[in-house]
Amino acid sequence: MTDLKRLNKFISDTGFCSRREADKYIEDGRVTVNGIRPEMGVKVALSDTVLIDGKPLKKVPKRAYIAYNKPVGITCTTERKIQSNIVKAVNYPDRIFPIGRLDRPSEGLIFLTNEGDIVNKILRAGNNHEKEYVVTVDKPLNRQFVNKMAGGLPILDTVTKKCKVTQTGPQQFTIVLTQGLNRQIRRMCEYLGYEVVTLKRVRIMNVTLKGLNVGQWRHLTEQEMAEINNSIADSGKTEELSVDENKQPANISKPKQARTPYKENDKKRDFAKHVKQGRFDSKNDQTNAKPARRNSTTRTGTLSLKK
Template sequence: MRLDKFLVECGVGSRSEVKKLISCAEILVDKKICKDNKKNIDEVNTVVEYKETRVIYQEFRYYKLYKLDGYITATEDKKDKTVMELLPEWVNKKDLFPVGRLDKDTEGLLLFTNDGKLAHELTSPKKHVDKIYRVLLKEEIGEEEIKKLEEGVDIGGYITQPAKVEKINSKEILLNIKEGKFHQVKKMLKAVENEVIYLKRETFGKLTLEDMFLGEVREINREDVI
């Protein structure tokens, strides 16, 4: 792989930016300054350094975020703040995108990757990936409403798949679903004549929030995800 392409793929900068770094003697290759942006390197074994730190090549990258409310799940938007703005500087954002979606006013677990194949596996309706939400309700919820949620409800011409509900108290539940329809949780509770006043996704497949704090980002491995 060419040195400039390697640096771009690793998120050091754009092609023009890394060419400037190379020409300004900012890049070391095997402990020596390299000013040849076309130099071919072994992306695994060649030691490339920038700012005294080795640049490690990773074709695919995975990060999990404890999303705050007030941000939409998109890579860019002309009106609203996006979840990309919650990612700190150290995150390699090249080709990164959020997997699935959380509503603007929803908190919780959100995965970012540049691995399109994995993203498809996690969001395909055929894969039935569990997603658990903590839901605070406006009204008390009874056993009859819980049974309806577990059996499937009509959310506007679509009957949801069977779900699992754990009742925490009269106005709080953990809702486990395998789908990701637009505003699905809110629509499901509306279908049983209730209203969501707070929503947080706590798990997504194998991923959990663990002891993360609101707004925190962690880099993870593919094995952590699926």
């Protein structure tokens, strides 16, 4: 059976643009599939001819998985207008994007890839994948600080998950998180009256910074990828897994019902099926028809992992 992909993902996988940008191209009627302007949500196969502004797309590039030792001052964004963006810093020949984030004042290990499916599986908080940091603060630590950091602290309308915290110096500690709240470590330290001076991520899952100088990147090895794939084999990539159990307010007895997944109607199920059924025959050519517009209430979102 021929594998089918949503047209926006098909376009995105070639590195031409993001899915959101692809939707705009489709909506504006600049995309054709086998000579026909498709509807939003249509699915295509590798055998279909997809053109944008009459020009063919590049072949889907080989999957890339990169470990990068991000310096302080680099911004984890793909926005070209931001001069310090991470994509420009890495300067990889194909389109890639970061998995998660490290805020600008932080440094250390971050993954980049061109495969969207693996991103969600690694990032979802419910999947409990470890990330290790070395942190220096502005004044001497005490046992109370370590115990409270490890036991969970109330920030951002939730309580942080229990984590591993080890003091390694008078003003330095290591912390292993399975959570990715916005600027989590900095906020936790601030709650206890400390200010982070330096923050460095030294490990994500089974991958460390060993042999990787600041500003350098490398491809993940086959062994590293095998271990990652094994660890995320049972991981979900749905939004439900990103919700922490302890984030549910105490006065609410029932969890918030998840949004019903979007369901395509019969018209948008399969481009090849449309053709087979004669939907786009020569007598009913819809080349000049205006493409269907997206519902104005549609929302998209991205995950972030700031420390």
